[in-house]
Amino acid sequence: MTTEAPLPTTSASPTGRRLWIRGRGIALAVVLLLAGAITIAVVRSDAQHGALDPRSADPQGSRALAELLAERGVSTRVVTTLDEARAAAGPDTTLLVADPDLLTPTQQSRLHEDTTSSGGRTILVAAGISSVERLAPGMYVDPATSLDTTLDPDCALPAARSAGPAETGGLRYSTTHPEADECYFSQRLATLVRLPQPSGGGDTVLLGAPDILLNDRLDEQGNASLALQLLGSRPHLTWYLPSLSDTTATADDERGFFELLPSGWLWGTLQLFVAAALAALWRARRLGPLVPEKLPVAIRASETVEGRARLYRKANARDRAAAALRSTTRTRLAPLVGLPVARAHTPEALLPALSAHLQGDGRDLRTPLFGPPPGDDAALIALADQLDALEREVRRP
Structure with a gap:
């Protein structure tokens, strides 16, 4: 008796091995992305808090300046809400606002009311058009930034004359205030301006760029000298880092989701869409008419x-x-x-x-x-x- 050999199966159902062979590339890419994200999160969870943060030791932080101030008896306190910043304002305190443009119009007006009558010093770092008109009335911002980073003082302000050339090039300001000290000119506009307060003996300092405060720029030119004199004029320094967790904004200041997203995220998303469109065109390209070819093997x-x-x-x-x-x-x-x-x-x-x-x-x-x-x-x-x-x-x- 002879038995017929069973015919090979023609089933095309995917098996576990086939699924693994097809999907192992995607799985490997996902694993690599997750590993990279975890690594970045671990590295950034160190003592590096962010740019212009006196607790951060990264190149864009300001920890070195805070330690130098501490050696000179100046205490540094970091605050992240408007209420804390307003409460800290006083004649023996310097209030540094790291990014005034992040504040809403109502927050800017409230902060200006307290700092004007405090008798202390307020330093606005890279204040733009949206914040200068409320935090420093009478000041004007030129939309074109300085092309030069290192500038000479060219003014009678003692701190500037003592420091000499410094990297203040950035936003440029002009004012009609008769008692204002304008320093470090770029194309006839100042990058550092000191405005005396009308009463109380305090003042407001506008700094066009944050370079003199950063760890990696502190030892350049006269950056350290200028920063120590501006921030160390009072025994206490309050370093205000505006944040999205601040709940002092009113209903009129509420922003939509896309307004809260940094511009870099929007540009990054647009680039992803462009890349996806180019990939689709690449995969769907046709270089000519279809050409029939004989199959290398016979298919049942x-x-x-x-x-x-x-x-x-x-x-x-x-x-x-x-x-x-x-x-x-x-x-x-x-x-x-x-x-x-x-x-x-x-x-x-x-x-x-x-x-x-x-x-x-x-x-x-x-x-x-x-x-x-x-x-x-x-x-x-x-x-x-x-x-x-x-x-x-x-x-x-």
């Missing part, structure tokens, strides 16, 4: 049929599958009933010929051959059975 008909059937099923394309079955059946039936293939898809020609061949048994031939698409998979299977039975009956002698 059953595999082709099963593969196309799976594609139809995945796309839920019962209408296309039914149209293919009906068209193929009509093409095979036409020669059997004496019709040319060109007229096989015309109901007026095919149906009478079929009816005459079957001796007019009265059955409905239009629905299986030219009917509507099936509504579900069961109806599609029933249609295939009907077409197969009809073809066998027509071929029967």
Whole structure:
């Protein structure tokens, strides 16, 4: 007795090994991204708090300046809310506002009310148009920044004359205040201005750039001398870092989600969309007409049929599958009933010929051959059975 060898399976169902081979590249990329994100988070969770932070030892922090001030008996306190900054204002305190433009108009007005009558010193670092008009009335900001970073004092302010050249180049200011001290000029506009307060003996200092406060720039030019004299004129220094967690804003100052996002995120998202569009064009490119090629190996008909059937099923394309079955059946039936293939898809020609061949048994031939698409998979299977039975009956002698 001989046994037939079982035919190799034609199933295209994905196995666990195939899924792993296809997805291991994506899985590896995800693992690398997660590892990179965790590494960056761990590194940044160190003592590096951020730019212009007196607790931060990174190049853009200001920890070195805070330690130098401490050696000279000046205490530094970091605050992140407007209430803390207003409460700290006083004649023996210097209030440094790291980024005045982050404050809302209402917060700027409240801060100005307290600092004007405090008798202390207020230092505004890189205050732009949106903050100068409320925190330093009478000052004007030029929209063009200084092209030079290192500038000479050219003024009578003792701190500037003692420090000499410093890296103050950034925003440029002008004022009509008769008692203002304007220093470090760039194209006839000052990058450091001191405004005396009308009462109380205090003053407001506008600094066009934060370079003299940063760790990596403190030892350049006269940066350290100028920073120590500006920030060390009082025994106490309050370093105000505005933050989004400050709840002192009113309802009029509420900002939308996109207004709170930094501009870098918006530009980054736009670049991602452009990159995705370019990738889509690259993957969808066509360098010329399709060229038919002979297959290097013969593919079994059953595999082709099963593969196309799976594609139809995945796309839920019962209408296309039914149209293919009906068209193929009509093409095979036409020669059997004496019709040319060109007229096989015309109901007026095919149906009478079929009816005459079957001796007019009265059955409905239009629905299986030219009917509507099936509504579900069961109806599609029933249609295939009907077409197969009809073809066998027509071929029967």
